[in-house]
């Protein structure tokens with residue numbers, strides 16, 4: 001099962017790296033080996049989309065991704081990183097991208113996201129800098145994260161040469177509000193939805209409806225939750241545990257019936 005993202009064929013599930021290599025307070029290296037092992041395990045099992053950000057572990061998550069990418073054919077991978085909201089003016093954004101590419105040990109990022117909109121900085125300046133990065137070959141695609149309909153519209157209007165490839169949003173069976181306006185709006189504008197926190201931090205496995213559906217399909221609850229999201233998005237769960245990753249990988253290659261999909265979509 002393959003989907004398309006930013007002009008590349010990718011596995012329909014990516015892997016997130018928030019809380020690998022630290023958090024917003026800074027880098028932590030104690031679990032590096034486990035995290036690298038988890039990323040390598042995912043890559044070995046066909047996952048080629050990896051999501052990270054300059055803010056994760058103050059850049060250390062990007063360094064872990066670089067470790068995991070060693071020995072991989074770069075062109076077959078799809079690496080996403082994000083520029084933090086205080087770096088959205090031109091010069092700072094260009095520097096931030098150069099730093100991310102350096103930490104990633106790569107020549108380019110496949111997709112570079114504006115982590116959050118910043119109303120204090122003109123989106124035209126930010127998008128203009130993003131387009132410069134595409135021209136320089138430092139990034140292949142421009143994307144957004146945490147942008148609502150109005151912000152997406154402004155970002156589209158700010159583009160001159162390239163299209164917005166994706167919007168990464170919080171989307172899970174516990175948080176489906178985007179299905180009403182944002183997801184259809186992005187679909188109409190050919191903007192791929194990337195679902196972050198798709199497991200609601202692991203809490204989806206406790207939902208009664210998900211557990212019941214898992215029993216019916218002889219699947220794990222996580223697999224029900226991710227299979228549901230794959231219909232309208234590319235989910236990027238985070239897992240440092242190999243057992244968790246194995247479950248995640250089992251979300252691919254089968255499908256919920258239309259009727260059961262509808263049932264899950266009606267959970268409030």
Ligand SMILES: NC(=O)c1ccc[n+]([C@@H]2O[C@H](COP(=O)([O-])OP(=O)(O)OC[C@H]3O[C@@H](n4cnc5c(N)ncnc54)[C@H](OP(=O)(O)O)[C@@H]3O)[C@@H](O)[C@H]2O)c1
Pocket residue numbers: 015016017018019051052115145146168169195196197198199200201202205222236237238239240241243244245247248
């Ligand atoms: N753009 C943004 O603003 C934004 C915000 C948040 C997140 N993100 C991205 O989205 C990624 C995913 O979101 P997230 O990390 O917030 O949350 P998540 O993927 O919903 O949940 C991660 C948690 O679920 C656990 N888990 C994984 N597989 C499981 C399984 N099979 N059964 C039970 N629990 C399981 C993980 O445990 P273990 O780690 O112990 O395996 C981890 O504690 C992030 O890593 C990041 O890359 C982006």
